[in-house]
Amino acid sequence: MSNDPAPGTRAARPAQPLPLKVDVLVVGGGINGTAIAREAALRGLQVALIERHDLAVGASAWNSRMIHGGIRYLEHAEFRLVYESLHERERLLRTAPHLVKPYPLMIPFYRHNNRPAWLLNLGMTLYDLLSMGKSTPNRQILSLDKLRSEWPGITADGLVGGGVYYDTQVRWAERLCVENALAAKAAGATIHTHVSALRVLHSGGTVTGVLVRDEMTGQESEIRADVVINAAGANIDDIPGIGSGQPLIGGTKGTHVLVEPFEGAPKTAVHYEAVSDGRAVLVLPWNGKYLIGATDIFVEGDPALARTDAEEIDYLLEETNRLIPSAGLSRESVVFSYVGVRPLPRASKPGSSANVSRDHVIHDHAPQTAGLWSIIGGKLTTHRSLAEQTLAKILKYLHVRSRTRKSVTRVLPLPGGNTSDWAKFRAGYQAVSTFPSGHVDRLLDIYGTRVTVLEHLAALRPELRAEVTPGVLGAEIANAFEEEFARSISDVLLRRTMTGLTRADYGDHGGAVAEASAKLGYLSNEEAERQMQEYVAEARRLLPPGSETFARQ
Numbered sequence: 001m002s003n004d005p006a007p008g009t010r011a012a013r014p015a016q017p018l019p020l021k022v023d024v025l026v027v028g029g030g031i032n033g034t035a036i037a038r039e040a041a042l043r044g045l046q047v048a049l050i051e052r053h054d055l056a057v058g059a060s061a062w063n064s065r066m067i068h069g070g071i072r073y074l075e076h077a078e079f080r081l082v083y084e085s086l087h088e089r090e091r092l093l094r095t096a097p098h099l100v101k102p103y104p105l106m107i108p109f110y111r112h113n114n115r116p117a118w119l120l121n122l123g124m125t126l127y128d129l130l131s132m133g134k135s136t137p138n139r140q141i142l143s144l145d146k147l148r149s150e151w152p153g154i155t156a157d158g159l160v161g162g163g164v165y166y167d168t169q170v171r172w173a174e175r176l177c178v179e180n181a182l183a184a185k186a187a188g189a190t191i192h193t194h195v196s197a198l199r200v201l202h203s204g205g206t207v208t209g210v211l212v213r214d215e216m217t218g219q220e221s222e223i224r225a226d227v228v229i230n231a232a233g234a235n236i237d238d239i240p241g242i243g244s245g246q247p248l249i250g251g252t253k254g255t256h257v258l259v260e261p262f263e264g265a266p267k268t269a270v271h272y273e274a275v276s277d278g279r280a281v282l283v284l285p286w287n288g289k290y291l292i293g294a295t296d297i298f299v300e301g302d303p304a305l306a307r308t309d310a311e312e313i314d315y316l317l318e319e320t321n322r323l324i325p326s327a328g329l330s331r332e333s334v335v336f337s338y339v340g341v342r343p344l345p346r347a348s349k350p351g352s353s354a355n356v357s358r359d360h361v362i363h364d365h366a367p368q369t370a371g372l373w374s375i376i377g378g379k380l381t382t383h384r385s386l387a388e389q390t391l392a393k394i395l396k397y398l399h400v401r402s403r404t405r406k407s408v409t410r411v412l413p414l415p416g417g418n419t420s421d422w423a424k425f426r427a428g429y430q431a432v433s434t435f436p437s438g439h440v441d442r443l444l445d446i447y448g449t450r451v452t453v454l455e456h457l458a459a460l461r462p463e464l465r466a467e468v469t470p471g472v473l474g475a476e477i478a479n480a481f482e483e484e485f486a487r488s489i490s491d492v493l494l495r496r497t498m499t500g501l502t503r504a505d506y507g508d509h510g511g512a513v514a515e516a517s518a519k520l521g522y523l524s525n526e527e528a529e530r531q532m533q534e535y536v537a538e539a540r541r542l543l544p545p546g547s548e549t550f551a552r553q
């Protein structure tokens with residue numbers, strides 16, 4: 001007879017035990033922390049990552065979801081950053097083909113633009129030159145006739161031409177973080193979600209570890225480490241013991257709104273110069289709807305407390321209505337909105353937020369504290385190269401020779417991209433999947449080749465094949481808790497299955513998943529009920545300011 005308690009009577013699943021000592025301790029489970037953990041583990045180092053909430057709760061989720069060179073940075077002559085980003089973009093198309101897809105963007109040339117047509121054209125040409133050898137098409141200049149026939153919704157007032165250039169989109173940026181964490185684990189790292197860094201510990205000018213607390217059990221302990229990487233995003237100045245003196249971060253918040261398809265909605269993304277302030281506004285087809293963003297406003301304080309202001313929503317809607325007069329968007333059109341804080345380097349003379357470099361800095365705290373680095377900035381796009389650069393510093397510091405093999409991450413697929421031919425894998429899996437047919441494409445888009453893990457779980461427990469609620473199978477819940485470091489209903493729904501970003505009936509689907517999680521033995525009934533309430537509260541942060549209920553059900 002099994003000694004396991006009956007399903008539904010267990011407290012929250014025991015967390016993976018924390019290590020006592022590692023070579024490298026990474027603080028922060030955003031894209032940069034998870035990528036550094038992956039790179040360090042692949043170089044043979046003993047690695048642990050701690051994240052105070054869940055993977056991808058910060059800027060790594062609440063962004064524009066573009067893996068891009070950053071055409072806009074060309075006007076600030078950031079050629080090296082654009083070159084690096086464009087090459088990382090190409091690598092991700094190969095290493096994560098299930099998540100990162102080619103994505104055309106149209107730039108309309110208007111007479112009122114601050115940037116004249118010739119400059120925009122030059123920018124797109126440079127973009128192509130800096131990404132020579134890419135797999136996506138080159139830019140295309142459009143005639144007025146073509147523009148009017150293919151983008152009939154955009155205003156013809158002052159329109160003198162336009163062009164299309166290619167970048168890529170990552171529909172589920174959250175999953176990019178999860179996959180980096182999975183890759184780190186596969187290489188030997190341990191990943192600990194809901195564990196906070198309380199204080200960085202040092203002795204005689206050298207880092208010795210971090211005092212941590214498991215936020216679910218309240219238990220505190222020390223993890224000793226030869227190297228600590230502070231990848232806490234816009235929070236890097238806030239961890240006691242960092243001791244940088246001057247703040248390193250000068251964060252800016254960026255809001256996006258999500259709207260249903262509207263009259264005159266463009267068939268591709270549109271990159272538009274706002275009439276009111278000349279900033280870039282992006283109208284981005286995303287997940288069957290349109291994401292419009294982003295604002296760029298200096299903020300202070302805890303980024304987790306940053307909120308969208310009604311004026312930001314009005315600005316984004318007004319600019320979209322100017323571009324597409326038939327859109328008629330109003331606050332009522334907003335399905336949800338989200339805000340992220342860019343962990344940008346603090347500028348001595350801030351000026352315009354748009355002028356602050358989007359490049360990253362790997363800040364060495366030596367000589368004050370040797371063995372401690374803080375990651376400032378860093379785009380979603382450049383996470384891998386940033387990690388490679390960070391490891392070069394760590395390995396030099398540790399004088400590790402036997403383990404300094406070259407980085408393999410330029411070509412090594414992420415766990416869900418582990419195939420030489422994604423289209424073939426996809427077609428093959430569609431033919432043999434044992435899951436209900438309506439779920440198969442969704443599973444492939446989220447888990448890539450790791451659908452085989454779901455199949456394996458379902459083969460062991462056939463009841464996992466069933467749908468728990470539209471958009472969630474039992475196997476996905478099991479996978480989230482058992483394989484992907486989830487410890488709560490919010491983790492499962494907002495950052496693993498992605499249901500929380502596709503359905504607004506949070507109470508209903510949250511309730512169904514909570515009940516199933518208890519039934520499957522991952523949570524006690526009480527814990528499931530409590531976490532369900534927390535999930536609804538967390539999801540309510542997506543409500544646009546002033547709204548009490550979601551516009552869609």
Ligand SMILES: Cc1cc2nc3c(=O)[nH]c(=O)nc-3n(C[C@H](O)[C@H](O)[C@H](O)COP(=O)(O)OP(=O)(O)OC[C@H]3O[C@@H](n4cnc5c(N)ncnc54)[C@H](O)[C@@H]3O)c2cc1C
Nearest residue numbers: 028030032052058059060063064066197233254340380381
């Ligand atoms: C509006 C907006 C749009 C953007 N658009 C794009 C884009 O389209 N393409 C692109 O490439 N980049 C984009 N970016 C930039 C990119 O998203 C960020 O630079 C990147 O995600 C930063 O990742 P990070 O891991 O450093 O930080 P984060 O993702 O913020 O992660 C930091 C993590 O540290 C954790 N943490 C904090 N304190 C502690 C502690 N004490 N203990 C343990 N953990 C802690 C947090 O919970 C968080 O999960 C955008 C950013 C924003 C805000």
